[in-house]
Amino acid sequence: MFAPVYLDHNATTAADPAVVEAMLPFLTGLCGNASSRHEYGRAARRAIDEARSKVAAAVGAHASEVVFTSGGSEANNLLIKGAAACLKPGLLAVSAIEHPCVIRPAEQLRKRGWALHKLAVDAAGRVDAADYQALIGERPRIVSVMLANNETGVVQDITSLAAQARAVGAWFHSDAVQAVGKIPVDFRQLNAAGVNALSLSAHKIGGPKGAAALVLDKRLDIEPIIAGGGHERGLRSGTENVAAIVGFGVACELAAARLAEVAPRLLALRERLEGGLFSLGATLFGQAAERLPNTLYFAFPDLDGETLVGHLDRAGYAVASGSACSSANPEPSHVLRAMGVETELARGAVRVSLGAANSAAEVDSFLATLRATALSLQRLTAMAV
Amino acid sequence: MKIHVTLARLARKTRASPKEDEGVATGMVGAPACGDVMKLQIKVGKGGVIEDAKFKTYGCGSAIASSSLVTEWVKGKTVEQALDIKNTQIAEELALPPVKIHCSILAEDAIKAAVADYKKKHVDQAAG
Amino acid sequence: MLKLPIYLDYSATTPVDPRVADKMIPYLVEKFGNPASRSHAFGWETEAAVEEAREEVAKLVNADAKEIVWTSGATESNNLALKGAAQFYAGKGKHLVTVKTEHKAVLDTCRDLERLGFEVTYLDVQDNGLIDLEAFKAVLRPDTIVVSVMMVNNEIGVIQPIAEIGEICRAKGIIFHVDAAQATGKVVIDLATLKVDLMSFSAHKTYGPKGIGALYVRRKPRVRLTAQMHGGGHERGFRSGTLATHQIVGMGEAFRLARLEMGAENERIRMLRDRLYKGLSDIDEVYVNGDMEQRVPHNLNISFAYVEGESLLMAVKDLAVSSGSACTSASLEPSYVLRALGREDELAHSSIRFTLGRFTTEEEVDYAVKLLHEKISRLRELSPLWEMVQEGVDLSTVQWAAH
Ligand SMILES: Cc1ncc(COP(=O)(O)O)c(C=O)c1O
Numbered sequence: 080m081f082a083p084v085y086l087d088h089n090a091t092t093a094a095d096p097a098v099v100e101a102m103l104p105f106l107t108g109l110c111g112n113a114s115s116r117h118e119y120g121r122a123a124r125r126a127i128d129e130a131r132s133k134v135a136a137a138v139g140a141h142a143s144e145v146v147f148t149s150g151g152s153e154a155n156n157l158l159i160k161g162a163a164a165c166l167k168p169g170l171l172a173v174s175a176i177e178h179p180c181v182i183r184p185a186e187q188l189r190k191r192g193w194a195l196h197k198l199a200v201d202a203a204g205r206v207d208a209a210d211y212q213a214l215i216g217e218r219p220r221i222v223s224v225m226l227a228n229n230e231t232g233v234v235q236d237i238t239s240l241a242a243q244a245r246a247v248g249a250w251f252h253s254d255a256v257q258a259v260g261k262i263p264v265d266f267r268q269l270n271a272a273g274v275n276a277l278s279l280s281a282h283k284i285g286g287p288k289g290a291a292a293l294v295l296d297k298r299l300d301i302e303p304i305i306a307g308g309g310h311e312r313g314l315r316s317g318t319e320n321v322a323a324i325v326g327f328g329v330a331c332e333l334a335a336a337r338l339a340e341v342a343p344r345l346l347a348l349r350e351r352l353e354g355g356l357f358s359l360g361a362t363l364f365g366q367a368a369e370r371l372p373n374t375l376y377f378a379f380p381d382l383d384g385e386t387l388v389g390h391l392d393r394a395g396y397a398v399a400s401g402s403a404c405s406s407a408n409p410e411p412s413h414v415l416r417a418m419g420v421e422t423e424l425a426r427g428a429v430r431v432s433l434g435a436a437n438s439a440a441e442v443d444s445f446l447a448t449l450r451a452t453a454l455s456l457q458r459l460t461a462m463a464v
Numbered sequence: 465m466k467i468h469v470t471l472a473r474l475a476r477k478t479r480a481s482p483k484e485d486e487g488v489a490t491g492m493v494g495a496p497a498c499g500d501v502m503k504l505q506i507k508v509g510k511g512g513v514i515e516d517a518k519f520k521t522y523g524c525g526s527a528i529a530s531s532s533l534v535t536e537w538v539k540g541k542t543v544e545q546a547l548d549i550k551n552t553q554i555a556e557e558l559a560l561p562p563v564k565i566h567c568s569i570l571a572e573d574a575i576k577a578a579v580a581d582y583k584k585k586h587v588d589q590a591a592g
Numbered sequence: 593m594l595k596l597p598i599y600l601d602y603s604a605t606t607p608v609d610p611r612v613a614d615k616m617i618p619y620l621v622e623k624f625g626n627p628a629s630r631s632h633a634f635g636w637e638t639e640a641a642v643e644e645a646r647e648e649v650a651k652l653v654n655a656d657a658k659e660i661v662w663t664s665g666a667t668e669s670n671n672l673a674l675k676g677a678a679q680f681y682a683g684k685g686k687h688l689v690t691v692k693t694e695h696k697a698v699l700d701t702c703r704d705l706e707r708l709g710f711e712v713t714y715l716d717v718q719d720n721g722l723i724d725l726e727a728f729k730a731v732l733r734p735d736t737i738v739v740s741v742m743m744v745n746n747e748i749g750v751i752q753p754i755a756e757i758g759e760i761c762r763a764k765g766i767i768f769h770v771d772a773a774q775a776t777g778k779v780v781i782d783l784a785t786l787k788v789d790l791m792s793f794s795a796h797k798t799y800g801p802k803g804i805g806a807l808y809v810r811r812k813p814r815v816r817l818t819a820q821m822h823g824g825g826h827e828r829g830f831r832s833g834t835l836a837t838h839q840i841v842g843m844g845e846a847f848r849l850a851r852l853e854m855g856a857e858n859e860r861i862r863m864l865r866d867r868l869y870k871g872l873s874d875i876d877e878v879y880v881n882g883d884m885e886q887r888v889p890h891n892l893n894i895s896f897a898y899v900e901g902e903s904l905l906m907a908v909k910d911l912a913v914s915s916g917s918a919c920t921s922a923s924l925e926p927s928y929v930l931r932a933l934g935r936e937d938e939l940a941h942s943s944i945r946f947t948l949g950r951f952t953t954e955e956e957v958d959y960a961v962k963l964l965h966e967k968i969s970r971l972r973e974l975s976p977l978w979e980m981v982q983e984g985v986d987l988s989t990v991q992w993a994a995h
């Protein structure tokens with residue numbers, strides 16, 4: 080049987096066997112409602128508390144700073160809308176390359192009287208220093224810049240950006256969904272620099288879908304976006320998803336424990352892949368910037384990305400043409416557009432995101448398949464024009 | 465959980481009121497609307513010594529434990545000595561959490577009420 | 593051997609049916625793709641599973657799969673329905689109507705809406721827990737845009753007259769939302785005939801997993817909502833966020849089983865509940881909260897006079913039951929639902945909610961009956977109030993020492 084090779088770990092990951100094992104007792108049979116006072120409820124509550132400590136420990140936070148949500152999208156919505164609801168409308172800034180679940184909520188705030196500044200990025204995908212300076216001069220109240228981008232993998236200099244924001248009294252949030260498990264993330268350190276909140280998501284790091292967290296500095300007041308019952312210190316109501324939260328805790332623990340070993344391995348694989356892509360004549364995006372060790376975003380001039388990934392899928396390689404999260408979106412990536420990449424080239428974008436289980440052999444065979452596919456497609460296109 | 469064990473043991477020993485008779489005084493404190501009512505009865509003998517004490521309590525486990533504990537403590541004491549029992553001692557003995565401190569206060573009040581009832585009857589008798 | 597404590601709290605949450613768990617687990621491990629991934633088979637496989645589950649949820653309530661929007665649970669569904677409809681139709685009016693005995697997820701959402709400038713009428717219920725349709729009609733105003741009434745109450749299990757309310761709302765062009773979190777698998781829901789515009793569901797009350805729910809959004813006549821969770825535009829823009837495939841598959845299977853088995857299951861549960869009721873009704877001074885006819889067979893909410901709540905719960909700790917709804921039971925004040933039945937003036941009683949379900953046995957019910965007989969008589973022996981009542985004192989005439 081032919082087993083496809085999964086190279087789309089930034090879209091989602093399989094749950095780690097240890098994660099599934101930890102979840103099973105809460106997923107099968109009776110798991111109480113954590114709000115119930117009887118033993119079944121208290122057991123569920125203890126499991127959640129333990130998971131909260133694990134998530135906190137993995138990102139250098141305190142357990143009381145962790146608010147569980149149903150996903151990274153919800154965590155981002157909660158922070159942006161929730162923080163804005165506690166402030167007088169003013170200026171809000173997000174980078175132009177944020178995930179839609181940061182950009183869209185930010186755009187919604189315009190209806191509530193907020194002004195939105197979308198921060199420009201340079202050609203390498205880093206927040207543009209001059210634009211950031213200009214923003215700081217306008218004294219924003221909330222700034223959100225992602226730690227690492229889901230498409231390019233570009234890592235921002237969050238410490239410096241946050242410090243500047245703090246100097247003018249702005250709250251600073253960073254979407255760390257793609258960073259955890261791939262680069263070190265330490266909330267204490269970031270918090271000292273001026274970062275007040277981080278978003279995390281379990282399914283990107285070997286945890287289950289359905290659990291995520293907002294890590295929140297207690298000085299930052301936010302209003303809940305889901306009301307009813309007052310769970311999660313009143314910040315997120317709804318019966319806790321015990322099994323997924325338990326899985327998230329274990330996934331965080333594993334991600335932190337394995338980082339030192341996994342990151343260099345991912346980087347070696349990525350470099351191997353990069354070398355091959357160069358020799359095939361691909362353009363690499365974000366190459367001049369610091370990037371996640373697992374992410375590679377490239378395009379061949381004249382080759383449509385959708386078509387290419389379709390062929391690769393049939394050949395047994397699962398990669399992405401843009402961000403999986405913005406489904407059914409024929410527009411070229413907003414990230415590449417913000418980086419000033421020409422529309423034609425952006426249409427060719429293909430993202431490979433590696434996981435700890437990928438091997439050098441898989442990278443090599445992927446490169447061979449890519450070469451063959453690209454060549455045959457180029458021949459076809461050449462005939463067509 | 466320590467409280468529950470204490471409660472069960474004490475409750476078994478001290479349950480049921482002695483019938484009103486010579487030298488029996490009753491103190492009833494609390495209100496159903498507040499969630500606790502305590503009734504403490506003391507039987508006072510020669511020289512004002514409390515010979516026996518019984519309680520009935522409508523309330524949470526801590527309230528039952530507090531009232532049960534004071535019935536143990538007041539026995540053998542004079543009514544004046546009984547008045548020295550403070551809620552803080554009760555709370556400490558039962559390791560009551562902060563939200564349950566009112567139970568120990570109520571138990572202290574029950575002693576005061578029972579003693580007051582005793583004194584009232586005693587004075588009435590002396591006067592008569 | 594009985595496993596203690598005996599679980600009689602199926603309205604707080606249900607165990608995941610083993611058949612449901614079996615279907616879910618492969619979607620954590622082998623079939624882990626993101627259903628939004630359009631570029632490879634990992635994504636298509638899970639997308640197909642999500643759509644199959646959507647069909648199953650729709651089938652249980654006789655709706656179209658396109659009318660089902662996934663959420664993280666009924667709490668989120670209620671928030672989305674009420675905030676989404678109120679905001680979308682704000683141009684037509686600012687008034688909403690709900691009921692005092694609704695779940696906190698509805699009541700707290702209404703409070704949020706009040707802060708945003710909407711007006712909400714919280715309708716009283718009759719002493720049987722049901723709303724009075726005449727009283728309901730009387731509070732409707734020309735600027736009423738949304739009505740929210742739950743189908744089955746989580747504490748007392750009563751079934752509100754949803755069909756009648758629906759007719760009234762439809763005639764007046766008012767959006768009608770129904771919280772059906774406690775109704776699925778317990779009462780027949782036919783959205784082809786009910787004039788309901790929005791309906792909230794939760795998987796974990798119907799033998800599915802926690803953390804997944806759905807909102808039914810009627811297409812004919814079309815109901816519009818302002819989205820509350822923004823991002824990648826999942827769920828046709830109604831609710832952004834990566835879909836939790838294994839949970840969705842679990843909800844689909846749970847609702848499929850409910851559709852196939854609810855008829856027989858409810859009869860079995862009704863028999864057990866009636867056995868419990870009969871067993872407890874020979875204790876003195878007990879009474880049932882909520883209408884006994886318009887009620888799901890799973891629920892028995894019963895008050896024991898002259899016994900204090902916390903000591904009662906402690907005395908019956910071999911039973912996993914609830915004194916209020918799970919969400920509010922952190923505090924032990926009498927539940928707002930029971931207070932709404934007009935029971936607050938009654939002196940000194942406490943209530944237990946027994947909710948039975950798929951895995952409840954006759955043996956468990958008998959154990960509960962025996963235990964309660966013992967414990968209630970013990971606590972009453974200890975109760976000065978019970979003593980006074982036995983002596984013929986009318987407690988309402990007593991001057992209590994205030995403290
Ligand atoms: C950077 C980033 N933020 C947020 C999200 C959303 O997280 P979730 O899928 O848990 O809703 C994603 C992925 O979808 C992401 O890549």
Ligand SMILES: Cc1ncc(COP(=O)(O)O)c(C=O)c1O
Pocket residue numbers: 316317318603664665666667668695697742744745746771773774793794795796803804805919
């Ligand atoms: C009637 C009712 N509505 C809503 C909810 C909330 O549902 P969920 O736990 O899925 O958020 C519950 C249960 O907690 C409920 O009983």
